Amino acid sequence: MWNKEFQCVGNETHLVYCPRISHVNQTCSHANDASVICSRFRLLNGSSECSGRVEIQVLGAWGTLCDSRWDLLDANVLCRQLDCGFAVSAPGGGYFGKGTGSVWTDTFHCKGTEPHLGHCPVTALGASQCSHDNDASVICSGRSESLRLLNGESRCDGRVEISLRGVWSRVLDDQWDMNDASVVCRQLQCGAAEKAYNPPKSERGTGPVGLRRVQCAGNETHLTLCDKSTSEAAQAGIAEDVGVVCSGSRQIRLVNGAGRCAGRVEIYYNGSWGTVCDDSWDLSDSNVVCKQLGCGHAINATVSAHYGQGSGPIWLDDVNCSGNESDLWACPSRVLGQHNCRLKEDAGVLCSGLFCECFCKGFNGVGRCLWRSL
Structure with a gap:
């Protein structure tokens, strides 16, 4: 068990180049093992780090993704994966310019709620004749987005959480209504509110409380503009987690x-x-x-x-x-x-x-059998 604390800046080329601090008296078990998920996706040529041409790394080489089956649900997962909010659009046709290298036609079948594209079913069709004129792109809402909905069937329904000072926190209320839900749906660009509810006990959050007793008129653009009580100011009461269902779900x-x-x-x-x-x-x-x-x-x-x-x-x-x-x-x-x-x-x-067809991909056409729709 390595219990030294790394203090990396983030631009080091190797972990051994990061400063380290020893904690002599600290005890650690394998219940505290550190882990990391690395992304093989990136966005290039956009106006911010949360928009651009979608590129995928395969066997160490970067290539682009064909736009033929790339849609808003797939784009939404990539935005979440990159901590860039939600997908505003998923333009194709080389919207952010032509890439280089291979053009991959892998088809993702995302619901839109997955935390990572690696969690989506995928039809691996490999490189194709799709040209760089058809490179897929995404425009995400950006990292300023402060709301998210959890445990729903889409990004537009579920339990409400708000990011305050960089920490995702619960929203609690004992009088949560359609005016409040309307503000959440509008802020997330999810259409009109269809339902305001308190999730069952099995779906309640366990993290810190960000807001209590939100009272919206219904026309506010952000939930933080409604009359509210912070968790520090109001700890008493029987307020519960809140949820919404928007028409976009x-x-x-x-x-x-x-x-x-x-x-x-x-x-x-x-x-x-x-x-x-x-x-x-x-x-x-x-x-x-x-x-x-x-x-x-x-x-x-x-x-x-x-x-x-x-x-x-x-x-x-x-x-x-x-x-x-x-x-x-x-x-x-x-x-x-x-x-x-x-x-x-x-x-x-x-x-x-x-109805599908099977074709083989590999040396001289002999290899694993892949399926694709006609």
């Missing part, structure tokens, strides 16, 4: 199919996954789902819980898409949550992206 997925591009249609709304009723469900509706998920076009629109019954609420009924909508909730339908259905009427989709 809405998601869609396919469940119980052979892959991510087939299955029962489920929507994440108001903090819960629910289903879609099959009344009027057709190929136009299914096409919107397939397009939204990056799964090609619809081959079949299934009804009568073809992929099994769900267990949550039924969120949509009488959906009537033209097929050109960007997402399912942009289609005409009943008000979210209103229906006259039962779970045995759950709608489903089979998309063309389910």
Whole structure:
């Protein structure tokens, strides 16, 4: 057990060049083992350290990432990984200039909540003919961002934490309401507030308390502009952790199919996954789902819980898409949550992206078998 304290400036080329201090009386066990996670990603040519062309290091050499499958969810994870807040946009087309070296077409399948791109499922397609005209980029909100949401299904729902003096801290309140939640959603660029709640005991935080009893009018641009009490000024009371669900948290997925591009249609709304009723469900509706998920076009629109019954609420009924909508909730339908259905009427989709081809990558085309969508 090495118990000397390193006092590195950060620009040393080797750890042995850092000053060290010995602590003779200090006892340490392997429960205190130090660790580090190194990033093989960087941003170049941006106006700040939190924007730029995405570059990836493979076998010691830096290259760029093809923008064909790079999206805002992947970009959001990279921003969090680099301590740069959240992703504002994920421009392609060499937005920050052309890089050099290989162009990698690895496809990340991030939910957007992962702490590191290494936690996302990835389809490793290797280097390709994608040119540097198609280099992927990201613009992050920056390190001044002071709020984050934890334990949700996206970056736009979950328990609220605030960074004060560089320390992430809890927000506690006994009268947390939609005015307060509206400010959080606006500050995080997550749309409108859909729900203000107190998380259950199992999801409460354990860190320091940053704010207590926040009282927002609802039009403030930042939570710190609301009337509030600091943790030092108000320690008494029964205030609890607070959470929000913003409209930007809405998601869609396919469940119980052979892959991510087939299955029962489920929507994440108001903090819960629910289903879609099959009344009027057709190929136009299914096409919107397939397009939204990056799964090609619809081959079949299934009804009568073809992929099994769900267990949550039924969120949509009488959906009537033209097929050109960007997402399912942009289609005409009943008000979210209103229906006259039962779970045995759950709608489903089979998309063309389910069908894949296998190719070999390696010496003379012989190597490991990789899959990619047609």
